[in-house]
Amino acid sequence: MSYKDLELISAAKNLREEAGINLMSPIGDITQLVFDLGHDLVENDFGDDFSATCMTINGIKFTIALNTSQMWNENFRRFTVAHELGHISLVQHHAEMIRNGGLLKSKAEFQSNSVIEREADKFAINFLAPVGLFKKEIENLELTYSSLSNLGNIFGISLLSCAFRFVELTDLCCSLIIFDGSTQKIKYEIRSGLMKQYNKHPYLQGWYAPEQGSVTRLLAKPLGYDINDQIVELNEYYQNMRVSIRCNESVFKLGYNNTVMVLLSALDDPEDLI
Numbered sequence: 001m002s003y004k005d006l007e008l009i010s011a012a013k014n015l016r017e018e019a020g021i022n023l024m025s026p027i028g029d030i031t032q033l034v035f036d037l038g039h040d041l042v043e044n045d046f047g048d049d050f051s052a053t054c055m056t057i058n059g060i061k062f063t064i065a066l067n068t069s070q071m072w073n074e075n076f077r078r079f080t081v082a083h084e085l086g087h088i089s090l091v092q093h094h095a096e097m098i099r100n101g102g103l104l105k106s107k108a109e110f111q112s113n114s115v116i117e118r119e120a121d122k123f124a125i126n127f128l129a130p131v132g133l134f135k136k137e138i139e140n141l142e143l144t145y146s147s148l149s150n151l152g153n154i155f156g157i158s159l160l161s162c163a164f165r166f167v168e169l170t171d172l173c174c175s176l177i178i179f180d181g182s183t184q185k186i187k188y189e190i191r192s193g194l195m196k197q198y199n200k201h202p203y204l205q206g207w208y209a210p211e212q213g214s215v216t217r218l219l220a221k222p223l224g225y226d227i228n229d230q231i232v233e234l235n236e237y238y239q240n241m242r243v244s245i246r247c248n249e250s251v252f253k254l255g256y257n258n259t260v261m262v263l264l265s266a267l268d269d270p271e272d273l274i
């Protein structure tokens, strides 16, 4: 049993309505919003690697408990609170489980593969960055670090969440690749709708060729070191591609979980090459 995407979008919309925030406005102070909705929020160092949990106060109202040792920055914190609001708002399974004494330990922001965690993440992104508003904001943007940084400021969500949302909703031909800097493996890759049409190469995962783009160069550098965007050929990443596409490559470290992010955005119109 699980929720359909449309049900998650509609639950996020309903909570915005309940909080009196329309779909074209970013969410302001999310902590105040939790209190305004009648819930409670506490912050503690729980000494484990989960980001948050939730307990019921009286079956209707809940306490959200954030794990301070896992709150990497304010935007990650906001996403985690929205994720917990998801567990509270998704009455079947989620809130039901909490009411029955089950402890939902969250790994927010796309860190978990469990259905219930992914549902809360989808709720959170739709609550903080509704489709219509996000599409309006990305209308004239390319997928680069500075675009994501601007979007992060508008929506109060992390660079990672901005990148996911961008690739999900853009009309551009682009890809997002996530590396785990500690294991030096590719964790996963996602493609925009248009990129899926032109890049049929199997999705990148696991070990990668060190000559791929700028990743190896960046991994050797300390946190905060910037590597300038450069132009790469898509077949530097997908070596069996017969026709390659010139892409802008942005590579940077997220600053937590040893995550390195690569943004590839086509500069040529793939239509002209194939």
Ligand SMILES: [Zn+2]
Residues within 6 Å of the ligand: 083, 084, 087, 104, 105, 106, 107, 108, 116, 117, 120
């Ligand atoms: Zn959770």
